[in-house]
Structures are given as C-alpha cells and as structure tokens.
Amino acid sequence: MPTTRTASRNTLLRYWTVRYVITLSIGLLIIGISSIAWLKHEALTRRLHHVQSFAMEAAQYVTTDRGNMVVPDQFYEWIDLNQRRHKLPGQFGLTLFNQAGDILFYKSAPVKAGPSSSKGAKPAPPPYNLGKQVPSANRPDTHTSEGSSYDPAFPFPPPLEDTIIINEVDYYYRIIVPVRVHHSVIGTIAISYAKKELTDISQQYGLIISLLLLSGLLGWSILYLMLRKLTKPIHEVVQAFKRIEAGDYRLLLQEHVKEQEIYDLLVYFNVMAARLEQLEQLRAELIAGVTHELRTPITSIRGLTRAVRDQIVASSEADEFLDISLNETKRLEQMVSDLLDFNSFISGNIRIHLQAVDLGKLLSDIIHHWSLIYQDDSLVIQLDIPARTRMVYGDTGRIQQIIVNLLHNSRQAIGSNGKISISLSEYSSTHYEVQFKDNGLGIPIGEQLRIFERYYRGQNKKPAVHGLGLGLTISRMLAEAMSGTLILVESSPQGTTFQLLLSKVPENMNIVHRSNCVQ
Structure with a gap:
C-alpha cells in the first residue's frame, strides 16, 4: 500500500511538474523574444540620438569663422575618433553636401547585401556634380576598393532643411543634419547607417540567454517545491476519500x-x-x-x-x-x-391543504380531545387563548399533528404528574404564536441543538420512550410548509418551552381552498 501511494503521488507530481515546466518554458520564450525586441528598439533609439549628436559636431567641425565650409585634412581621422567616443557601432556612410548640392566629402560604408538587392532593386543613377574644387586627396571614396564615388543612399542631394531629418529606407536609416552658419543653412551632412548595425545587440545575447536559463532553473525549482507542498495535502485528501469509501470515517x-x-x-x-x-x-x-x-x-x-x-x-x-x-x-x-x-x-410528495383556520378554536378542540385520553393522569393543562378570532392560513390536520406531537413530548418530559401551559398570542404582523411550556426536567444543553435532527433521540429518552426520533423533525417540516416554523425557545431543569409560529390570513384576501405539494 505505501508503495502504491508513493507511486500515485509521484505520478501526480510528475504530471503537474511537466505542465508547469511547459508553461514556464513558453512564458520564458515570450519574455526572451519581447526582451530582445525591446532591447533592439532601445538600442536603435539611443544610437540614432548619438548619430545626431555626432553629425551636429561634424557640422561644426567643417565650418569656419568666415561662414563657409572647409573639409579639414584630418576629417577622416576625426570621424574615426568621434565614432568611438559616441560608441557608434560598425561603419556608416557620411557625405558632405554644400549649398549647391555638390559633394565636398564622401566616406563610404562597407558594401553589404541587403533586402533591396535581394528584391532586384535598380542601380542608382550616375553620380551628380561631384565637387571638382575638392582635391582627390580629400575624397577618400576615389580610393575605395568598392569604386563608388557617392553614397547609394543619397543618389540625389538632400533638401536644405533647417531641421534634422531621419527616415528609414529599406534596410538602412538616413540621417540628414543641416550645416548652419549665422542662422543660415550652407550645406548638409548626410549619414547612411545600416539598420542591422543600429539594432545590433549581439553582445547582450549571452547575458539574455544566461538570465533566461537562470530564471527558468529558479522558476522550475520554486514550482517543484511548491507542487510538492501543494500535492501532499491533496494526495492525503484522496487517500482519505478512499478510506471513507471503505467505511472508515x-x-x-x-x-x-x-x-x-x-x-x-x-x-x-x-x-x-x-x-x-x-x-x-x-x-x-x-x-x-x-x-x-x-x-x-x-x-x-x-x-x-x-x-x-x-x-x-x-x-x-x-x-x-x-x-x-x-x-x-x-x-x-x-x-x-x-x-x-x-x-x-x-x-416532496406530501400535500398541504391550505385554508383559513380559526386557530383559537382549533387549539381548544385539540387539547380537549387529547386531555380526555389522559384524564386519569394528574396532568394540569393551563390554557391562555383570547376570545378574539385568530385566523391562520394552514392545514387543519397538519396543525393538529404538530400540536399533538408537542403535547406528547411535554407529557413524556413531566410524566403523569405535572403542568402544561399553552398560550396563543400575536407574534408579528404576519404570524401568530403558540407557546407550549412544561415543568419537566428539560433537555440537556448538549442535546438542544440536535433535537430537530432526523432519527435523533436523547440519551434519557431512549430507554424510557418508544419512538423513531422523527416527531420534532416532521413537526418543523410541517410548520415550514405552512410558512411558519417551530423553535425551541429555552430548556432547563425547571422546564421546556417550544414556540410554534403560523402565518396569518392576510386582510381583504379572498380565501381560496388550495392544495400545495411541498418540495
């Protein structure tokens, strides 16, 4: 048996562990993909901002105090130095245009096949008006291995705008920064940057994978420990149900x-x-x-x-x-x-025949007939029934059944020598109250909460009184079926008091004989 229980518990634990591991793996995968997308977006935003700062510094670097543009001899070295200072990844293309649209300087980026080439894009038009006044020594593009004399990202001069322009074209970004002198735009610096370079986070992939693996391992460990803790009481409940099924309560x-x-x-x-x-x-x-x-x-x-x-x-x-x-x-x-x-x-098959009943008259008749049966006993029955008519809406036979049962219980409590007091009064605007009080030994406190349970009989009653323990249970059911109730008010060694509430007949109501099936 212990081996079977251990196997079943391990099976349950293994089942939930697999489910949670799959869920955890899917969650970590979604987190990983989302993290990579977010990191790429953050890297792109940050690097574009750095490119703008770099281009603005370059625009200041190529202007003179006289208000014109001059390409310094060390411009190429300056670009390389400031690229590292701004932490710009990879290589980019930089073109310096004057106000007339002539190319004063061009630094090419490494040529890489992109989506455009794979889509069969047409080659760029021939270069336009390459600045003849610029010595070839200041144009490093004329010595590049690629042999290109202009940036394919800018086949035509960009517009002279006083604002920074950033747009995405196919697989690269174009950043256009104006060159200003005394609030006038005298040229532009056009930078082309591969999108792959701007969004490259390859150095962070290792960290992301390590964090995801660590999170997965930690999450799996926590889930495993929690599942062991949670499945243990559930397994105990299952085993307890099996014992209950076998009759062990x-x-x-x-x-x-x-x-x-x-x-x-x-x-x-x-x-x-x-x-x-x-x-x-x-x-x-x-x-x-x-x-x-x-x-x-x-x-x-x-x-x-x-x-x-x-x-x-x-x-x-x-x-x-x-x-x-x-x-x-x-x-x-x-x-x-x-x-x-x-x-x-x-x-739910018992029927209650509801009709208007004079409760005072009915109560007097029932007690009179019942007392004739026990006229040889030394019983004292005290009645307090007002002369005024008290009309209730109920079943005459069922009311009699309740009252006779309460009288029998009182007689059993006091024996053949004692007093039973019965009173009828108005309880509320909707109910009348009948109280049964005897001076018997009372019901023990430990049994008072259970006297209306089916088949329950008190310890003192079992050897002395014959019965099945259904009298009070049925009486309360009958009272509730007639919109009333039966309550134990109090019980002590000096006596016991029961309260029977029955529903009044509403005023100005046309009384119709009804037969209800209690559910």
Missing part, C-alpha cells in the same frame, strides 16, 4: 497549511468526515431503534394473541389481552405513519 487531516484554499479544503473535509460519521452513527441507531421498536410490539402481539388462541387466559383476561394487542398495533401504525410522512417530505 474516523480520520482527521492536519490543517497546518498556510495556503487559504488548501486550508479550507482540509477544514471542510474534516467537517464532512465528522458529519458522515455522525450520519453513519444515526443510521446504525435508526436500524437498531426501528428493529427494537418494531420487534417489541410484534413480540407482545404474538404472545398475547397466542395466549388467547390457546385459551390460556379466561374470557375477561382475553379481552384485556386483545385491547393491549390493539394498542400495540396502533403504536406500530403510528411508527409506520411517521416513516411514511418523513419519506414523503424528503421526496
């Missing part, structure tokens, strides 16, 4: 967990197990009680009738034996009737 799961949901699961499981154990105990008591209660009258009836049949007793005693047998059959009939009523309530 005496178990208690440990509730020392911090997770609120798991804690609630364990708490309510323990409550359910305790309730099931209680119901199982009630079922066992019911079977024992029904067996005992049915066997006793049947045994008595069989013995008495056999004595009469065999003429063991005289005729006068035979009549007495038959009367006793008749009373026992009535008791059997009452127990069967209680069971049938209760089962009818549970299945």
